[in-house]
Amino acid sequence: MFKITFQTKATHEVELEQETTLLSAAAKGGAGLNHRCGGHARCGTCKVTVLEGAENLSEMGAAESRILKVLKAAPEERLSCQAWAKGDVCCKV
Ligand code: FES
Secondary structure: OOEEEEEEOEEEEEEEEOOOHHHHHHHOOOOOOHHHHHHOOOOOOOOEEEOOOHHHHOOOOHHHHHHHOOOOOOOEEEEEEOOOOOOOOOEOO
């Protein structure tokens, strides 16, 4: 079991037993992330800043990398719809 923490105005924690995207974890935890394109790595509205546990996320794919480059995202930012968590992660929304 591992834990995903989302820091918004409040802190939302989700305990998971299997890999899932940060976007799905946020929905389970009530963190309410935007996801205008439906999780297809096209809009960038689901972007989060990873504060801890980046090593527990999946590698960045080409589609995610392309959108983050367009958005001029910081290195610690990920698209929550594309980043799969397999261990503890803390991110800021
Ligand atoms: S939901 Fe659109 S890029 Fe993630």
